[in-house]
Amino acid sequence: MARDFYEVLGLSRDAEQSEIQRAYRRLARTLHPDVNKDPAAEERFKELSEAYDVLSDPDQRTRYDAFGADFRRVGADVDPDAYRRARAYAGAGAGGGRSSGWGGGGPSTGGFRYSGSGDDVDLEDLLGGIFGGRGRGRGGWGPLAGSDHETEVEVSIEEAYHGTQRTLSISGPDGPRTLDVTVPAGVVDGQRIRLRGQGGQGSGGGEAGDLYLVVRIAPHPRYRLEGRDLHLLMPLAPWEAALGSSVDIDTPGGPATVTVPAGTSSHRRLRLKGRGLPNKRGKPGDLYAEAQIKVPTSPSAEERELLERLGKVSSFDPRGTR
Structure with a gap:
């Protein structure tokens, strides 16, 4: 399981943006592969770069705070409180000794229900709403979202400074296709660029996954x-x-x-x-x-x-x- 991004940067969850930047700069000086020759340093630097990329972006940080490791796959319209309730209910049902809180249900009843204090909650409806109808319903499994993919793209220091364009060749179920992408100015080594909907194809009407470009900055003869x-x-x-x-x-x-x-x-x-x-x-x-x-x-x-x-x-x- 991936480490918590705040833990990677050594920060509390209420850290200011300036603290996030200072922590990244301090750790990057010791973990960058050009400085630290420990084989494990490169992986730790990638982990550091991903944590900084997410937490330094206010929108991504808000989603990470709300949904944790699932923040990239939970829909944009999902209510964080409903998500947490669904996770809590699912965890309660999976634990031994809690079977009395669950009512059995077949295809005619729409699945399981959780009976807690107050009104019953239909877990299938709740989970289905959060994950885009991917829970088990009357017709079996619903739409399944495609998987996220990741690939590296190498740029020069000049391209990292000014920004650049790349044409990628991507294989898919319908054969190879090309994709023109923009690498923005100011990217750093290890930074991830998200291309929404360009990952694996979904099934049953599910949305496609995302493609993440991991930037690698090539060695330079002068800089x-x-x-x-x-x-x-x-x-x-x-x-x-x-x-x-x-x-x-x-x-x-x-x-x-x-x-x-x-x-x-x-x-x-x-x-x-x-x-x-x-x-x-x-x-x-x-x-x-x-x-x-x-x-x-x-x-x-x-x-x-x-x-x-x-x-x-x-x-x-x-x-x-x-």
Whole structure:
């Protein structure tokens, strides 16, 4: 059984949206497969991404709070109180020693009835109403909804930033078919996109299931992704790092300028706020440019002379404490 989404994020059920986002970012930093090489980390990261995807969406969170693990298959018009009563009645009937509360009924009576304090409740009617007539009725089993399917779709970091289109080939009872889907801007690795009615076909007039696209972001030669934050290496000449400079860089969102403070050493990270992956439901990620100081491999005679002069006059000791 899947873990409770709130438990996955380590939150109480009354957590604020800002708490949900902070919990996801904190856990994603330690569980992301690029950082954590434990084979179990990838599955835990997928679980984390699904929990965040649901709880960060107010509509999905409301349905999850009402219906729990069944929130994707319970109809949109189902009353949560009626659903809970049906589950409670079904559980009472399944338990040993509770047979006195149930009246036997054949095809002519419409099935079982539960007799509690107050009026009798027709469990078949109640369950049938909740699950779209899928309870057992006078004519046998009613309509059965199709199963939900899941498939992965790989996108580049640029596509995750801007959004993209994909054409999927899906097999079905009537042969293969193609489906054009939109991957929205700002998706993160492991995020699930729901395509209503594109899963398995129902039977007996039942609705089709849903298709879930699990986003996988491909490795990139220039950028590294952590959650929504982008990381890149920024090569600097020694004098740019020592004296300070402005460096133009390319980002998925377009050109940007990084101000390099004087005295910057290798591995120093400079942040461009909000230049990571966008987020339609909250704050965007940031971009971190990591300084990487490079030296000329074949200096000219003049460059060598200047470097030698610098070595003679400078008191800087890179291996000391000064």
